[in-house]
Amino acid sequence: MATSREMGAAAADAAPALDHDAIIIGAGMSGLYQLHRLRGLGLRVRVFEAGSGVGGTWYWNRYPGARFDSESYSYGYSFSQELLEEWSWSEHFAPQPETLRYLNHVADKFDLRRDIRFGSRVAAAHWREDFRGWDVALEDGSRHTARFLITAVGPLSAPTLPRIEGVETFRGEAFHTYHWPHHPVSFAGKRVAVIGTGATGVQTIQEVAKTAAHLTVFQRTPNWCAPLHNRPITEEEQRRIKAGYPGIFARCRESFACFLHTPDPRGAFEVTPEEREAFFEELYASPGFGIWQGNFRDVLTDREANAAITEFVARKIRQRVKDPAVAEKLIPKNHGFGTRRVPLETRYYEVYNQPNVRLVDLRETPIERITPQGIRTTDAEHEFDMIVYATGFDAITGSFDRIDIRGAGGQRLKDRWAGGPQTFMGVLVEGFPNMLMLMGPHTALGNIPRSIEYNVDWVTGLLRHMWERGLTRVDARPEAVAAWTDHVKAVGSGLLSNEVDSWFTGVNTNVEGKQTRIVARYSGSAPAYRAWCDEVAAKGYRELELA
Structure with missing residues (x-):
């Protein structure tokens, strides 16, 4: 498998050369692992990360007291036995600085930084049918193209301030927990x-x-x-x-x-x-x-x-x-x-x-x-x-809403999801070809790194399937999306949590238009989610339009 080969030779002959085989948005836990796996396929990958370093959630959230609420040894990556043996967690629930050191260790160990561009916030991503790929614009004005767009933006990465007048007028120090300063902050005497x-x-x-x-x-x-x-x-x-x-x-x-x-x-x-x-x-x-x-x-x-x-x-x-x-x-x-x-x-x-x-x-x-x-x-x-x-996040869909994502025919993802997200397995959106979401709406959340590894492995398997067959376009079939949406609603039936306003149900009083409950997450068990996804792969991805 040649490292610089473009997927789908026939389509490549008829279209301009693409900058990359895949662009990944975000260098948190999911983005780092997806980069590692796609390198294993021999693909040309570029990760765009808004921060100045890796870590995602654990890069941004430096507020005092930030730490895991799932056991450290159940949270780290499981894909590398060598990594498991050489890293020792110091506490049962590790604090943020230790977790960030861990993710930097992973980035160094697998030489991931050379394919990551830091300080690069994605402003827009538009599907281009003429070359079967994505045209991605950064806030600095630069443009980049790729066959596949992989979102590794996380379910809790769009911080919100309260809708209160005068926020900008305060003369003292003011911080959102997500945007905590990199320098020490003292509370003594204040x-x-x-x-x-x-x-x-x-x-x-x-x-x-x-x-x-x-x-x-x-x-x-x-x-x-x-x-x-x-x-x-x-x-x-x-x-x-x-x-x-x-x-x-x-x-x-x-x-x-x-x-x-x-x-x-x-x-x-x-x-x-x-x-x-x-x-x-x-x-x-x-x-x-x-x-x-x-x-x-x-x-x-x-x-x-x-x-x-x-x-x-x-x-x-x-x-x-x-x-x-x-x-x-x-x-x-x-x-x-x-x-x-x-x-x-x-x-x-x-x-x-x-x-x-x-x-x-x-x-x-x-x-x-x-x-x-x-x-x-x-x-x-x-x-x-x-x-x-400490006013939280525009959860699950908020990080997508902040990027101008447009699919086939120019339709905006934000408009498509105005009444609630519609996906296939939380990975694909009908009408947004070659866009693959890691930890998108309707995926199993819970202990997130465990779900991240599964999502990344599933996406990698799909791309391997396409590469081996010279396929360059994937989209979800409408009937598959409808069936999955019905399933997501069914497994959430009877859960008391779906009767409560929270980020689980997509409600955020700090965000205009998000005061009504929606089905925002997969409420069934993680084993049931994986069983559905495994069956799709085992049967040759019949629910997808592949070309």
């Missing part, structure tokens, strides 16, 4: 505001509260949080982990969401009240997502079972927060435990017992505007030296 109590907010608040002169937390919607129980990995544990990697990854492949935790086969009311309480206590004292992903099998589908775990966690919050009024404000009233992604915390609730921390409930006193001095609510003017926006 009056700090944190807006938002989602996963990033929880992690940030825990750290800011340690040194800030005063911290004010502005909470719009409280979230159910559970203890992380992180600790260093001992030398003996390190030996067991490295020897046990085959079993670790096998368990991830078999579990519902690729985590090391699997649901208990019992229903919540198939045991005595005492057994149920003891099991909840055991999960609450265990590390990681066990209380979310390893709970009774019906806590995420049965309202009565969900009410039982919800009341248990509410009692824990009341026990941990000394002021009953503050505790009640921290207890969600509009959704049950686990129906949103559960932030994992380390003494988060105890922060509100500190004299230097205050909670402002925005349901009672909404923010009117950001002022040059701070934040004005309906009942007070608050002065700050620093504002931290």
